[in-house]
Amino acid sequence: SYExxxxxxxxxxxxxxxxxxxxxxxxxxxxxxxxxxxPGQAPVLVIYKDSERPSRIPERFxxxxxxTTVTLTISGVQAEDEADYYCQSADSSGTYVIFGGGxxxxxx
Amino acid sequence: xxxxxxxxxxxxxxxxxxxxxxxxxxxxxxxxxxxGWIRQPPGKGLEWIGYIYYSVTTYYNPSLKxxxxxxxxxxxxxxxxxxxxxxxxxxxxxYCAPFDPVEGFDPWGQGTLVTVSS
Numbered sequence: 001s002y003e004x005x006x007x008x009x010x011x012x013x014x015x016x017x018x019x020x021x022x023x024x025x026x027x028x029x030x031x032x033x034x035x036x037x038x039p040g041q042a043p044v045l046v047i048y049k050d051s052e053r054p055s056r057i058p059e060r061f062x063x064x065x066x067x068t069t070v071t072l073t074i075s076g077v078q079a080e081d082e083a084d085y086y087c088q089s090a091d092s093s094g095t096y097v098i099f100g101g102g103x104x105x106x107x108x
Numbered sequence: 109x110x111x112x113x114x115x116x117x118x119x120x121x122x123x124x125x126x127x128x129x130x131x132x133x134x135x136x137x138x139x140x141x142x143x144g145w146i147r148q149p150p151g152k153g154l155e156w157i158g159y160i161y162y163s164v165t166t167y168y169n170p171s172l173k174x175x176x177x178x179x180x181x182x183x184x185x186x187x188x189x190x191x192x193x194x195x196x197x198x199x200x201x202x203y204c205a206p207f208d209p210v211e212g213f214d215p216w217g218q219g220t221l222v223t224v225s226s
Contacts, residue, residue, distance in 0.1 A: 045211075
């Protein structure tokens with residue numbers, strides 16, 4: 001079955017750069033999206049179309065793509081960025097939505 | 109600005125049908141969007157359930173396809189989810205959200221917890 005693979009956890013100190021990866025075979029053909037979810041809250045879109053950022057999202061959030069891996073980068077991490085992050089894409093046909101297993105970002 | 113609000117029973121008995129509605133405000137549900145449902149079991153990750161387009165075309169998660177039905181009520185500007193033959197593993201927070209192939213799922217409803225228990 002088709003899967004998106006994320007590391008379970010990433011830890012960084014405030015002010016450092018956090019990088020969260022998401023990989024799968026079909027990624028080069030389909031857009032990837034990233035969502036931030038804080039405890040008890042609904043997910044919020046932070047990156048769409050691999051690397052585009054909604055206007056309401058801080059500039060420290062960025063996305064990139066290389067081969068079968070997409071990466072969410074948070075530059076100058078702040079305590080408020082501590083959350084679960086999920087990547088999302090679609091299978092090679094573009095029909096079925098897939099979510100990665102999620103990565104817990106801990107700000108030390 | 110689009111806003112979504114899920115509603116439905118918070119407790120469903122095993123083998124019954126789970127029914128939820130997502131009310132949409134600030135945007136016409138007849139517009140060019142897919143309208144989707146996503147769920148999240150307690151302490152676990154997100155799982156796509158399916159989406160519906162123009163009240164006619166639906167795509168469901170293959171693992172749930174035999175039990176899922178989605179529909180749109182344009183007169184009430186809302187869309188609905190039915191999940192039949194539920195068991196405890198269907199206990200989750202259920203979210204609704206519009207989906208655009210370029211812009212993803214945005215925004216999301218606040219979610220509603222559905223517990224399957226006798």
